[in-house]
Amino acid sequence: MTPLRVLVVDDHEIVTTGLSLLLGESGEIEVVASVTDPRDTLAAVARTSPDVVLTDLSMPGMTGTDLIAQLRDAHPDVPVLILSATSNPVEIANGIRAGAVGFVPKHASLSEIRGALAQASRGEMVVSPEVGAALARHLREPQEKAALSEREREILTLVSLGMTNGQICRRLYLSEATVKTYLARCYTKLGVNDRAAAVRAAITQGLIDPEG
Numbered sequence: 001m002t003p004l005r006v007l008v009v010d011d012h013e014i015v016t017t018g019l020s021l022l023l024g025e026s027g028e029i030e031v032v033a034s035v036t037d038p039r040d041t042l043a044a045v046a047r048t049s050p051d052v053v054l055t056d057l058s059m060p061g062m063t064g065t066d067l068i069a070q071l072r073d074a075h076p077d078v079p080v081l082i083l084s085a086t087s088n089p090v091e092i093a094n095g096i097r098a099g100a101v102g103f104v105p106k107h108a109s110l111s112e113i114r115g116a117l118a119q120a121s122r123g124e125m126v127v128s129p130e131v132g133a134a135l136a137r138h139l140r141e142p143q144e145k146a147a148l149s150e151r152e153r154e155i156l157t158l159v160s161l162g163m164t165n166g167q168i169c170r171r172l173y174l175s176e177a178t179v180k181t182y183l184a185r186c187y188t189k190l191g192v193n194d195r196a197a198a199v200r201a202a203i204t205q206g207l208i209d210p211e212g
Contacts, residue, residue, distance in 0.1 A: 003030040004121055007048060009041050009055035009067065010034075010083075019054070022110055029114060038062040045075050051121045054113075057084040057095055058193045065091075065098045066196065072099030081120040083113065090191035092131060102126025148189060148207050155182050157208045160199045 006029055008016050016034035023029045032048040035041050038059050045053065053071060057064035068080050082095045082103040092103050102125050104116045116126045148156070158168045165179050172179075187193060190201040202208045 001028070003028055004117060005030050005032045005049070005051045006117055007032055007041070007044055007050035007053045008034045009038055009053060009059075009064075011036050011038070011056065011059040011061075015056075019113075023114065023117075026114065029117060038064070038067045041067055042070060042074055045071065045078060050078060052117050053078055053080045054083050054117065055080060057082055057086055057091055060194075063194055063197050065094050068095055068098040068100050079120045079123060081116060081126060083108075086193075088191055089131075091193070091197075094197075096127075103131055104128075105131070148186060148202070152182050152186050152189075153202070153208050155179060156186055156199060156202050159183070159195050160203065160208060 003024075006023060008019050008023075008031055010016050010019075013036050016036060020031040020034050023031055032050050033044045035044050038055070039061050041053070041055075055064050055067060059067075064082065064084070068082075071078060071080050079101045080099060082092070082100045083106060084091075084095075084103070085106040086092065087105070095103065101120045101123065102116065104113055104126065105128070108116070108128075119126045154172070155168060158171060163171065165176050165183075168174070168179050169176050183195065183198070186198050186202070190198050190205075192198050192201055199208070
């Protein structure tokens, strides 16, 4: 039987190395490449032609959700499966909306991950009953706007304009620690983990004007 060709994307090299070794033990899966910088993923997919891309969600340089959207546009025939430690239904839902075929928690067993990869390769949706129930509750709930303060909206607007923390500090006469605190509050309120996702969520909810 031809092994299932998998490309692994995770910013922690120990994760990509461990998965490559463990997934390949059975002979049913071949990890054709591992990528620690998500920005290298499109080139790796073009070079190796995997059957499935297995990716984390929270990574520096590019969010998993943005990566999934890029893969959907550039390689629509390659299914993408999320493998992440998050339990946040907002993040999981955003990843699936972006084009992922499903989600597997990082605490899943090796056999569960292998089974999920096989399902994903067949184009099947992969969501555990536990995660599916959380997603269903999230989708049934009215989507209220996050209650960002005026200062939080101001800082996110400056982030959306491409400003660094240092530039925001000088613009608003705040310390860098204060700016980081405001951003952390924004992440919590919006249910995200990084600047890009926070800006995207705030724009989607009409909380900031991307034009400044």
